[in-house]
Amino acid sequence: MVAKRLSGVPASGTVALSNLVANLKLQGIDIISFSMGEPDFVTPENIIESCKESLDAGFTHYTPSAGIPELRKAVAAKAFSDNKIHCTAKNVLVTPCKHAIFMSSLAFLDPGDEVILPDPSWVSYEACIRLAGAKPIYIPTKVEDDFIVDPDLIEAAITPKTKMILLNSPSNPTGSVMPCNTIKRIAEIAIGRNLMVLSDEIYESIIYEGKHHSIAALPDMFDRTVTISGLSKTYAMTGWRLGWAIASENNIKELDKLQTHSISCCVSFTQPAAVEAITGPQAEKDAMVKEFKKRRDLAVDLITEIKGIDVNVPKGAFYLFPKYESKVKSEIFCTKMLEEAHVAVTPGSAFGPSGEGFFRMSYAASEEQIIEGLSRMKKFIENI
Ligand code: GLU
Numbered sequence: 001m002v003a004k005r006l007s008g009v010p011a012s013g014t015v016a017l018s019n020l021v022a023n024l025k026l027q028g029i030d031i032i033s034f035s036m037g038e039p040d041f042v043t044p045e046n047i048i049e050s051c052k053e054s055l056d057a058g059f060t061h062y063t064p065s066a067g068i069p070e071l072r073k074a075v076a077a078k079a080f081s082d083n084k085i086h087c088t089a090k091n092v093l094v095t096p097c098k099h100a101i102f103m104s105s106l107a108f109l110d111p112g113d114e115v116i117l118p119d120p121s122w123v124s125y126e127a128c129i130r131l132a133g134a135k136p137i138y139i140p141t142k143v144e145d146d147f148i149v150d151p152d153l154i155e156a157a158i159t160p161k162t163k164m165i166l167l168n169s170p171s172n173p174t175g176s177v178m179p180c181n182t183i184k185r186i187a188e189i190a191i192g193r194n195l196m197v198l199s200d201e202i203y204e205s206i207i208y209e210g211k212h213h214s215i216a217a218l219p220d221m222f223d224r225t226v227t228i229s230g231l232s233k234t235y236a237m238t239g240w241r242l243g244w245a246i247a248s249e250n251n252i253k254e255l256d257k258l259q260t261h262s263i264s265c266c267v268s269f270t271q272p273a274a275v276e277a278i279t280g281p282q283a284e285k286d287a288m289v290k291e292f293k294k295r296r297d298l299a300v301d302l303i304t305e306i307k308g309i310d311v312n313v314p315k316g317a318f319y320l321f322p323k324y325e326s327k328v329k330s331e332i333f334c335t336k337m338l339e340e341a342h343v344a345v346t347p348g349s350a351f352g353p354s355g356e357g358f359f360r361m362s363y364a365a366s367e368e369q370i371i372e373g374l375s376r377m378k379k380f381i382e383n384i
Contacts, residue, residue, distance in 0.1 A: 009130050013123045013350030021344045032373035034361040035344040037172055037319065039236040041291075044284040047235060050276035054269035061268055065260045066252070067094025067244070068271045074278045075244050083204070084217035085227065085246060093252050094266050094274075095259055097202050097230040097243030102128050103258040104198055104226050104245065109134040113163035115198075118149040120321070120351035120358070122172045122200070134163070140354045143323055146312050147174035151185040158189075164196040165189070167215065170203040173351045173360040174321045175296075175314020177210045187218045197225045202243070203317040205234040205285065208293045210315050216246065223248045226255075233317075234285055235277045240270050292318050292363070295370055299363040302374040306381050318364040321348065323357055326384055334359055341380035343373050 018036040025031055042048075054060075066072060072089035079085040079092075095103070101124065109115065111133030117125055119138030126136045137157050141147040154165060165186060169178035190197050197215055204212045216225040230243020245255055259265070299320055300313050308325035326333065330347035337359075338344050348358030363370055 005131055005133065009127050012127070014346055017344060017346055020338075024338075029342060031338070031342050031344055032365070032369050032376065033344040034363065034365060034373060035346055037233070037317075037362045037364065038238040039233060039288060039292075039318070039364045040366060041236040041288055043235060043237050043240070044277075046280050047237070047273045047277045050280075051269055051273035054272045059269050059272065063265045063268045063271060065265045066256045067092065067266060068268075068275075070275050071271045071278075074275045075246070078278050079214075079227070079246055083201075083212075083214035083227070085214055085222065086217075087222070087246055090249050091246055091252055093245045093247075093255050093259065094271065095243060095245060095255070095263070096241040096266065097200070097228055097232060098124060099259075099263065100226075100228045100243060100245040100255070101125065101198070101200065102131070103255050103262070104228070105129055105132040105134070107251070107254045107258055108196055108198075108226070109163055112161060114159060114161045115164045115166055116154055116157050116162060117166040118147070118168070118171070119353060120147070120173055120348060120355035121166070122168060123350050125166055125168075125200075126352070129166075135161075137162070138352050138354065141174070141176075142354075143310060143312050143321070143358075146315070147171065147176040147321070148178060148182060149186075151182060151189060154186060155189050155193075158193050158195070162193070162195060164198055166198045166200070168200040168202075169212070170207060170314075170316025172203065172317055173319050173346070173348070173355070175317045175319045177207055177212070177315040179210065180213045183213050183215050184218060187215055187221050190224060191220050195224070197221070199225055199227050201227060201229045203233055204229055206289055206292060206318060207316040208289075208296065212316075226251060231274055231277050236288065237277070240267075240273075242266055242270050242274050295363045295365070295367060296320075298367060299361065299370050299374065302371065303361070303377075306374075306378045308381055308384075318362055320361045320363060321355075321358050322361065324359065324381065328384075330356055330359055337377065337380050341376040343376050343380070345377075
């Protein structure tokens, strides 16, 4: 009875693992989870207060499908000041980040189209591309290149069917941050070959070395780019499901059309709180990034002590993507680690063919958990 478009599309590896961990914890098993990419901090108080005020004021009904005007305006102003993207409120659609990727696939891809993306890449890109009937074309990246995609390989992979290049910097799962030159070169290719770019910048604020660059800010790129970002990671607001897409007015209209037929609009009382997040005090956000950097350094130090592990130092996001020496498939490797060491990490193969032989560790966990979890991991790996 199930539609053909769902065949060959697995459930999200990250979400499935997090469900499994929640279940094991319910059974009283002491699991240390490095599985889910979500900050362990509580959303800053000023944002929560703003949401409570909206609820108390009865702001509990539908909003305009594209989002409340104040939030669209605030996102456009932020995009201009932080990302140098020249846009107005009309270029912004307020929508959960993952939904923005899903809708962009439906709105801009036809069956048979090809989408070029770095490998490894976050689990849901391939699924969204396939659900639109299109085909992912993976460009392998390597640990020794800090997982930076080579623009020449992108160019070589272009065929008459190529419609889009999908980028994600800082990257989930590798934490790599694309240098400005790489982004410029990819922009040249997109312009020269008349391709769209979908740029997922959800980790834009979590960068430890280097700088974030938005491809839509480059000359002649705005109209062909959909830039996606949101509040989940920056302000520890994963459960709020609030983000945005920035694109040309026409493309935003098409995405909004899909929004009207899917979720209608984002949750009303969270939207004024999102304005507060973007325009209010940023000290807590900055403190979280500092804390993530400390945890990255700790996690890298501890994991490099494990024999048979090869890891690079990621410049952004909150993931390590270590390579392990054993020939065991990453899914089996991670299942065994969960069963025997009670440590949850995501198999690298969930992120694309180049992820085989790797696993993803989210270090958005407390220092105590990182120390205990990596000590368990060391015993497990060194006993294999
Ligand atoms: N993006 C996060 C992760 O990769 C949350 C789960 C998901 O949406 O995949 O862990």
